[in-house]
Amino acid sequence: ANERAQTVSCAIKLREKLDRPLNIADPYCGVGPAIVQLLKAPGLVDNFLATDLNPAVVEMLDENLAANGADGDNQFPTGIHDALTLIENPNHVQQFDVLLMNLPHDTIDHLPRLLPLLRRDSPTLLRGWVVLEQKEIPATEARLEEIISSMNPRPNSCTLEIRRQYSTTKVLTRFTSWLGES
Numbered sequence: 001a002n003e004r005a006q007t008v009s010c011a012i013k014l015r016e017k018l019d020r021p022l023n024i025a026d027p028y029c030g031v032g033p034a035i036v037q038l039l040k041a042p043g044l045v046d047n048f049l050a051t052d053l054n055p056a057v058v059e060m061l062d063e064n065l066a067a068n069g070a071d072g073d074n075q076f077p078t079g080i081h082d083a084l085t086l087i088e089n090p091n092h093v094q095q096f097d098v099l100l101m102n103l104p105h106d107t108i109d110h111l112p113r114l115l116p117l118l119r120r121d122s123p124t125l126l127r128g129w130v131v132l133e134q135k136e137i138p139a140t141e142a143r144l145e146e147i148i149s150s151m152n153p154r155p156n157s158c159t160l161e162i163r164r165q166y167s168t169t170k171v172l173t174r175f176t177s178w179l180g181e182s
Contacts, residue, residue, distance in 0.1 A: 003129075003163065003174065004033055004034050004037040005037070007034055007037065007038070007100065007127055008037050008038055008041050008044070010098075010125055010127065010176060011024070011038055011041070011044055011098055011125065012041060012044060014097060014098065014123065014124075014125050014178075015043070015044055017123055018097065018122060018123065020046070021043055021044060021045055021046035022044060022045060022046060022097040022098055023045075023046055023047045023048065023049075023076070023095055023096045023097050023098075024038055024045055024047075024048045024049070024096060024097065024098040024100070025048070025049040025076075025086075025092075025096040025098065025099045025100065025114075025117050025118075026048065026049065026050050026051075026100040026102070027049065027051050027052075027081070027083035027086060027099075027100075027101075027114060027117075028051075028052060028053075028083060028100075028101070028102050028103040029050045029051060029052050029061060029100075029102075030052055030054070030057050030061070030102075031057045031060040031061050031064055032050055032060075032061045032064040032065055033064075034100055034102065035048055035050045035065070035100075036064050036065070036068045038098075039065070039068050039069050039070060040068060040069070047074050047075045047076050048070075048074060048076060048078075049076035049077060049078070049086070049092065049096065049117075050065065050078045051077055051078060051079060051080070051081035051083060051086070052079075052080065052081075053080065053081070053082055053083065054080075055080055058079050058080050061078065061079070062078070062079065065078060076092065076095070083103075083110065083113075083114060084110060084113045084114075086114065086117060087113060087114070087116045087117060092117055093116050093117065094116065094117070094118065094119050094120050094121075095117065095119065096117045096118055096119065096124070097118075097119060097122070097123075097124050097125065098124065098125045098126075098127075099114060099115070099117055099118050099124070099125070099126050099127075100127055100128070101114065101126070101127070101128030101129070102128070102129050104129045104130055104131040104172060105131055107128045107129060107130045108130060108140060108143060108144060108147070111128070111144075111147050111148075112147055112150075112151065115147070115148070115151040116151070118151075118179060119180070120180065121180075122180060123178060123179065123180045123181050124178075124179045124180050125176070125177075125178060125179070126148070126158075126175075126176070126177040126178075126179060127174065127175070127176050127177075128174070128175050129163070129172060129173065129174050129175075130160060130172075130173050130174075130175070131166050131170055131171070131172050131173075132160075132170060132171065132173065133169055133170055133171075134162070134169070134170070134171050137160050137162075137171075137173065140160060140173075141158065141159055141160050144158050144160070144175060145158050148177055148179065158175050158176075158177040159175065160173035160174070160175050161173060161174050161175070
């Protein structure tokens, strides 16, 4: 819950900076806890993409979206989609202000295929979660910065913050990156 609240706070900060509601992409949304929290914030979301590859969660996703103010005017897909194919639709490329990457075992590998969803003409927000061996944090931070820098010429630094222990040797980490800021 704390992670979702922080995501909402970051999105509100971006909305204030842009002075308009945001388009938000959550391509690994599961039953939708992050997107639902964002939808609950008045005036925060313009349109959103909320997809997952797991058909078992999509019915609950649809129910959660309907119960929390999602209307039929949303211009982006919800439901079953392979996130790695989203950029094949030119109507998705560079359309989002916020990208959430919550596929902790594959976030870093999938990130290059999803960064093109973010706008290039205004500041954007990238938040993601990664599970890894604690000793791999420095190398993963370097790889993350390399990926982001290759896609966005003006990223800020992007560090992994340990959120909690995942197993005896692995940790769940989070990164937040503000892109396109001068």
